[in-house]
Amino acid sequence: xxxxxxxxxxxxxxxxxxxxxxxxxxxxxxxxxxxxxxxxxxxxxxxxxxxxxxxxxxxxxxxxxxxxxxxxxxxxxxxxxxxxxxxxxxxxxxxxxxxxxxxxxxxxxxxxxxxxxxxxxxxxxxxxxxxxxxxxxxxxxxxxxxxxxxxxxxxxxxxxxxxxxxxxxxxxxxxxxxxxxxxxxxxxxxxxxx
Numbered sequence: 001x002x003x004x005x006x007x008x009x010x011x012x013x014x015x016x017x018x019x020x021x022x023x024x025x026x027x028x029x030x031x032x033x034x035x036x037x038x039x040x041x042x043x044x045x046x047x048x049x050x051x052x053x054x055x056x057x058x059x060x061x062x063x064x065x066x067x068x069x070x071x072x073x074x075x076x077x078x079x080x081x082x083x084x085x086x087x088x089x090x091x092x093x094x095x096x097x098x099x100x101x102x103x104x105x106x107x108x109x110x111x112x113x114x115x116x117x118x119x120x121x122x123x124x125x126x127x128x129x130x131x132x133x134x135x136x137x138x139x140x141x142x143x144x145x146x147x148x149x150x151x152x153x154x155x156x157x158x159x160x161x162x163x164x165x166x167x168x169x170x171x172x173x174x175x176x177x178x179x180x181x182x183x184x185x186x187x188x189x190x191x192x193x194x
Contacts, residue, residue, distance in 0.1 A: 001132070001133060001134035002049030002132070002133055002134065003046065003047060003048055003136070003137065004051075004052065004136055004137070005039065005048050005052065005139065006054070006120055006136060006139065007139040008116060008117065008139065008140035008141075009054055010113050011140045011142055015163075016187055018164075018166065019166060019184050019187045019188065022184070023184060023188060025188065028191050028192070029192075030074065030077075030081075031077035032192050034085075034191070035053075035085055035087065036085040036086060036087075038187065039139075041186050041189075042180060042186055043180070046137070050088065051086065051087045051088065052089075052090060053082050053088070053089045053090070054090050054119060054120055055078075055091055055092075055116065056091070056092065056094050056095045056114065057092070057093065058075050059094060060072070071095070090119065092115055092116060093115020094113075094115060095113050095114075117140070117145060120138075120145060124136055124138070125152065127152075128151065128152040128157040133157055135157060135158040135159070136152060136157060136158070137160045137162050138160065138172070140172075141163055141168075141169040142169075143172065146172065149175045153175075153176075158178070159175075160176055160177060160178045160179070161173055161176040162180050163179065163180075163181050163182070164184075165181040165184060168181055
């Protein structure tokens with residue numbers, strides 16, 4: 001039986017970006033960031049059989065074709081980079097552009113991810129129900145995953161929450177068997193692949 005690492009990609013990127021911002025450093029270029037070293041350092045001593053990143057598929061938006069194309073290209077570069085580092089990449093759900101009220105009452109195009117947390121939850125429960133894993137390490141701070149965690153644990157599969165020291169999700173810490181927190185120093189060290 002294996003242990004799998006399931007990573008909510010946008011959630012992770014947002015947390016890493018916050019660490020860089022809090023430390024007054026420029027956010028990393030995602031297709032150069034050393035995700036492998038980060039997880040190898042943080043999860044040292046644990047045997048991980050599969051490492052899976054989840055992202056939403058980006059679609060072109062009519063009112064922002066140039067920005068959409070830029071985001072699609074960045075996602076393509078990141079996907080290739082992660083696969084070269086030994087991660088599986090699953091594109092599920094969508095990134096949708098929608099107009100929202102911005103500052104000064106102006107409408108602003110905002111891109112939002114939908115469906116990734118549902119795919120992670122379904123995969124967690126399927127792996128547990130099919131008795132394919134002994135443990136799941138969840139790198140996401142999305143509280144919506146708590147029902148899936150409870151179901152996984154009901155099926156005697158260990159579930160570990162992998163969060164960040166700056167703002168750990170207390171609900172996920174409470175729901176999982178164990179919590180591992182990434183230190184800011186570990187996040188900052190992996191700025192570029194060697």
